[in-house]
Amino acid sequence: MVRPTMEDVALRAGVSRALVSLVMRNSPKVSEARRAAVLKAAEELGYSPHAMARSLASRTSTVLGVMVSDLHNAFFAEVVDGIDEVAREQGFDIIINTGGRSPARERRALESLLSFRPAGLILLSPVVPATAISKAAEQLPIVLVARSSRVSTVDTINDDGEQGARLAVDHLVSLGHKRIAHLDGGEGTQAGPRRRGYVTAMEAHGLVPQVVSSEYTDAAGARAIRRLISDGTLPTAILSCNDFNAVGAISALEDAGLRVPADVSVVGYDNTSLAALRHVSLTTIDQPRAEFGRLAALALLQRVRDGRTEPVRHLLNPSLVVRNTTAPPATSRRSSGSPLLPAAEGDSAGSGSRTADFQAKSPERRSRDH
């Protein structure tokens, strides 16, 4: 249970502690003979450097702290993948902490992360107040992902929610839809831009926006649909604020005897793994999540190593992923057939395209070389 120190390695290799230190940081100014001797001794003792002592002595850190607001959300997992990729290739380690979307827990997580004096911090969609962020930004570089900020000391990486919503509306309009409702994300992060994008896109097409208040959950999506049906204001297409909401909307539609996409088209937002399931096969808006992570890590490293001080604001382009929940509106194919009647049986074309999309998105296989 006791790890050897540099001193032990030095003793065994018959050199000084400082020389071991140089070898460990693979300095070029060490003779090959000594280097080999030191590495051999280290190997034999099972020595590996003590990151904390190193960081304390050097007054620098090779650690990037990442606060994930919600570990349950796979969205963040992919962002972390991107961060990890860049960090690793630049010789940095990452440590993760989570705030569970509670401001109190997040604050604690932030404190905990700060106490390790990392080189910088990446906050993924944090819910802590802006003051807490700018206070932390006085101590180290901070990058915000999926949350905006006007503080000049922090960088931000966001997707262009307005553009994403516009893509969805354009797609639906091109299919022939005229009545398209937006199930709004309310207080949720990024709900604002998506709503604005929806409204302006609708108006650009000369259509009347119909914003329905909802939330980022499948229950909320279902509720919103039931409300629309009972009000008699159900449109031919729905743009949900995210994929969960969309899946809830689809269930409620099917429960009401309506078919998706035959009677109503539904578009999600986020392209979560949920959307890609062949059982769901949801048309949705994809955000370049891994790219978020890569850019965040890069931005942080620019501040840490290159001493950049002007803030960076990235606004990434989302893209449309067409799957099987969107189709031309029923009225444009048939005159006025009751939308409550199930469509004809055996739509093998539909299931065929599902399979096709699924294959395209199929998971990477394990490489046999590893």
Place this chain on the structure above:
Amino acid sequence: MVRPTMEDVALRAGVSRALVSLVMRNSPKVSEARRAAVLKAAEELGYSPHAMARSLASRTSTVLGVMVSDLHNAFFAEVVDGIDEVAREQGFDIIINTGGRSPARERRALESLLSFRPAGLILLSPVVPATAISKAAEQLPIVLVARSSRVSTVDTINDDGEQGARLAVDHLVSLGHKRIAHLDGGEGTQAGPRRRGYVTAMEAHGLVPQVVSSEYTDAAGARAIRRLISDGTLPTAILSCNDFNAVGAISALEDAGLRVPADVSVVGYDNTSLAALRHVSLTTIDQPRAEFGRLAALALLQRVRDGRTEPVRHLLNPSLVVRNTTAPPATSRRSSGSPLLPAAEGDSAGSGSRTADFQAKSPERRSRDH
């Protein structure tokens, strides 16, 4: 960008550095007057202790390292919640790292975690070789979750996969099913116990086991079903190795014109959030995930603080969650109607029960008090 040190606080409060240290660790042997003065000075300077220096000096750590093999899997998020809960309440912090289910990355993550010299390590379903684990176990206490080990220095927390599979089989048998296939998890973690449990439960009921080789993905579930259909060996009920596999199976069944659960019942395993979606509403086996985390943290702390040395092996009981993908077999209701014909339209009872279950499992609401 430069944080104050204890020295600064001591100077400002007019006391020694050692006294500040005592206050920071809220030692009882400090007079109230001094304590107040120190806290005031610390507050004014925005001081907070340097965790690394503290850990270095005290040769102890209040950090628990957690390696999550796959951040994309929400299963682990709930385990982390449990760990976090216990750790926090015992005054420990957690740092997380991820291995992305690649042995090489996991090894690196392990190294990174170890370099912080945490008090102990919790590995969630790691894929690194057992030797790497037992080597790490020489340096600090280790708890394994969802992976077994015979090394006497590591504790393990697992679910009883045999029992879970038995629960599923019993449920299906009680509904009247006689032909029940198991879509096997192959190499996957915990696939073995589940398969064994399935086989023994079937035999206990005097039924013939039908193990179909598959994997932990929805694509694999769909493939297995297509194979069964083309072989003409499709049973009346399916026990999948996990929820993803089950969802893939359901899609393939529906694509083939079969209805779930009217024609074929499907049971998943894991009770992921996916299963709870009203659109999926999957009957499945629940594992007490947060409990995994709590027990893991507890076990670790017992070793860290109480010096326990005998290994602990927890085997937790899974439970059955009945939703809407299981029902009595078609043959027990109708004589021999072709299972390829869709069932009667408008089964409002089915959608009704979906809603009921969904409400019961509905997410916690945000408390207005916060």
Place this chain on the structure above:
DNA sequence: TCTATTGGTTGGAGCGCTCTAATGCTGTAG
């Protein structure tokens, strides 16, 4: 009055490392 005792406080060593400046050691030029 002198010595114990107690509770609060402090200096200093040291945790495992890095970093600077100094050291020793060649080899080559003067």
Place this chain on the structure above:
DNA sequence: CTACAGCATTAGAGCGCTCCAACCAATAGA
């Protein structure tokens, strides 16, 4: 043969903290 690079190596201070032993009243006991 001395001087001076130039290079590999090392002693030693110090990072921010903890911990131990010592210290210093102030009170209690003899």
